[in-house]
Amino acid sequence: MTDVSQESRQQQNGRIESSHHPETDSQRQDKNYYGIPPIKKAHWTWQIPIYFWIGGISAGVQLFTTLANVLGHKDQALTRIGRYTALITMILSPILLIWDLGRPERFYNMMRIWKLRSPMSNQSWALLVYGNLSGLIAARQAAEDGLLGRNFLSGLLTKLIPARLLGVLALPVALFVGSNTGTLLSATSVPIWARNWAFMGPTFLASGVSTALSYLSLVLHLGRWGEKKTHHVLRRAERLTILVETALIAASLVRMGKWGKPLFSKEIAPLFVGGTLLAGIAAPFALLFGRETRGKSILASVLALLGGLAFRFAVVLAGRESADDPEAYFSFAKKENVVEPQDNI
Amino acid sequence: MATGFLTDTTVCIGCKACEVACKQWNQIPADGYELTGDSYDNTKQLSGTTWRHVAFIENPKKRRLTGDVDLVALAEDVREQLPGGAELDALGRWTFMSDVCKHCVEAPCQQACPTGAIIRNEFDNVYIQPDICNGCGYCVPACPYGVISQVPHDGRAFKCTLCYDRQRDGLEPACAKACPTNSIMFGEVEELKRVAEERVATLHDKGYTEAFVYGTPEVGGTGGIGGNHSKFILLDDPETYNLASHPFLPQAKVKGALVTSAIAAGVLGAVVAFAFRD
Numbered sequence A: 001m002t003d004v005s006q007e008s009r010q011q012q013n014g015r016i017e018s019s020h021h022p023e024t025d026s027q028r029q030d031k032n033y034y035g036i037p038p039i040k041k042a043h044w045t046w047q048i049p050i051y052f053w054i055g056g057i058s059a060g061v062q063l064f065t066t067l068a069n070v071l072g073h074k075d076q077a078l079t080r081i082g083r084y085t086a087l088i089t090m091i092l093s094p095i096l097l098i099w100d101l102g103r104p105e106r107f108y109n110m111m112r113i114w115k116l117r118s119p120m121s122n123q124s125w126a127l128l129v130y131g132n133l134s135g136l137i138a139a140r141q142a143a144e145d146g147l148l149g150r151n152f153l154s155g156l157l158t159k160l161i162p163a164r165l166l167g168v169l170a171l172p173v174a175l176f177v178g179s180n181t182g183t184l185l186s187a188t189s190v191p192i193w194a195r196n197w198a199f200m201g202p203t204f205l206a207s208g209v210s211t212a213l214s215y216l217s218l219v220l221h222l223g224r225w226g227e228k229k230t231h232h233v234l235r236r237a238e239r240l241t242i243l244v245e246t247a248l249i250a251a252s253l254v255r256m257g258k259w260g261k262p263l264f265s266k267e268i269a270p271l272f273v274g275g276t277l278l279a280g281i282a283a284p285f286a287l288l289f290g291r292e293t294r295g296k297s298i299l300a301s302v303l304a305l306l307g308g309l310a311f312r313f314a315v316v317l318a319g320r321e322s323a324d325d326p327e328a329y330f331s332f333a334k335k336e337n338v339v340e341p342q343d344n345i
Numbered sequence B: 001m002a003t004g005f006l007t008d009t010t011v012c013i014g015c016k017a018c019e020v021a022c023k024q025w026n027q028i029p030a031d032g033y034e035l036t037g038d039s040y041d042n043t044k045q046l047s048g049t050t051w052r053h054v055a056f057i058e059n060p061k062k063r064r065l066t067g068d069v070d071l072v073a074l075a076e077d078v079r080e081q082l083p084g085g086a087e088l089d090a091l092g093r094w095t096f097m098s099d100v101c102k103h104c105v106e107a108p109c110q111q112a113c114p115t116g117a118i119i120r121n122e123f124d125n126v127y128i129q130p131d132i133c134n135g136c137g138y139c140v141p142a143c144p145y146g147v148i149s150q151v152p153h154d155g156r157a158f159k160c161t162l163c164y165d166r167q168r169d170g171l172e173p174a175c176a177k178a179c180p181t182n183s184i185m186f187g188e189v190e191e192l193k194r195v196a197e198e199r200v201a202t203l204h205d206k207g208y209t210e211a212f213v214y215g216t217p218e219v220g221g222t223g224g225i226g227g228n229h230s231k232f233i234l235l236d237d238p239e240t241y242n243l244a245s246h247p248f249l250p251q252a253k254v255k256g257a258l259v260t261s262a263i264a265a266g267v268l269g270a271v272v273a274f275a276f277r278d
Ligand code: SF4
Pocket: B101, B102, B103, B104, B107, B108, B109, B110, B126, B142, B143, B144, B145, B146, B147, B148, B159
């Protein structure tokens, strides 16, 4: 007490102080510019996480139906649903992506050029290839199903389109689309995404396969279609995939370290912890054990699907928080933390 | 020939003439009347509608003035021992910095751009072709300096063009032309690099040993992006100016991510195939 008053008396006795008082300026303790974000977050709105979700489902459906085909498991209902799903998702995806553009009428500029370094460019081309392949395959299926009528054209389509071969060709492209949704995010300056470059693609793909298996199981159950074996395999595959997905999410969290904090923030924790981890992974996993009933399977599928959607939203929203946090960016963009070409992980 | 800027923050007086000149010449729309309430700076940051931004930095690290301060010495920028044991740092308490697109040598925004709208023009500047850009917004989070943003109501992304149009007519960019203290210098990158080194040496001689050039691969970061064509002479840690000390190339790991994704695809394929086993 006495010291303080002594100090202030001295100041009044002809001593000059600068007009600026650092100790009273709490803003200036941390090194940044008034907390204004040093990088800009992506503007992407709800269409993008939904596209990520749909793209993942599409990749997973392609994986499961192609493998069923190759491994000689012939289930008409499964093949049909797989082929129509691929087409529908490949119609929805570009619509969502074009919708989100600032200048939607110029979407075709994506096709001016192919840049291997740009995940967005790779994705556009992959969608174009995969979309056209799934269109052809679905056309053959429609002809077989008699949706195009019994005329010369459908006969021609059935004869000319080698659907099984095209399905095998489409598989790597579909898997690329599924994983690239994650890679696309990691190739930015946003700390939480960039830090986790190695696991973003794999995690999105695993989550995509898990949601796809749930989707197939859900549709087959709702329509009371599909062979018993199909249901059985879907269930078994889903259990294993959830394990892979959980391991990848755990690895991601370890890799993100302190930059993963936004996932547990007040706004995002409900989506990530509640929606993804508990409702989307733990609950369906538990439901997949024990006696197999239709009700339980449907519930598990719905939960896994919504969990996958919550995951996409959580990751995209966490990226916004991460980009808005100067401390996160500055501590990441330091020599010792930053991702460099020569780093292994 | 590569052209660029050298922004010497030690002589910047914060007049914001560069911001105004840039807005006028390039006919950039207004940002709206938004005051931070934190400082005298009312434009806050670079964006699609602010291609030059003068940061007003109140610096807390500097000692306050105590003792019998010689105001003449203060004004004349003297650093010798002052009468009465006064301590002062004339430049330290208030710094300005006119920020701009760094025109990175390996520009992350350009690598991200899926339409090829972002190019390097004949002056080796990073330029967004407004007639190509379709507003995907991928360059926005790619830029390690937060330079680009999408302009609302237009939809496209914009940033400093380094006055491409003026350069083509042999003129220097509007901001450099308007700068009254020559804080903003325009010229050939190599030439400016030399000027920067000389200026930093002079500053060191005067006692400002903290001065350094930001934007060269050797000093002051710019790890994976090969340096900047817009360089800065700074007197403090880059973070103080809202610049990262070691910005990186976000696309450095696209190939690596493809490999890990392929492995994951293989594992998931095996897992699903395994489930088919009877
Ligand atoms: S500073 Fe940003 S906008 Fe400018 S060239 Fe570099 S990445 Fe592109």
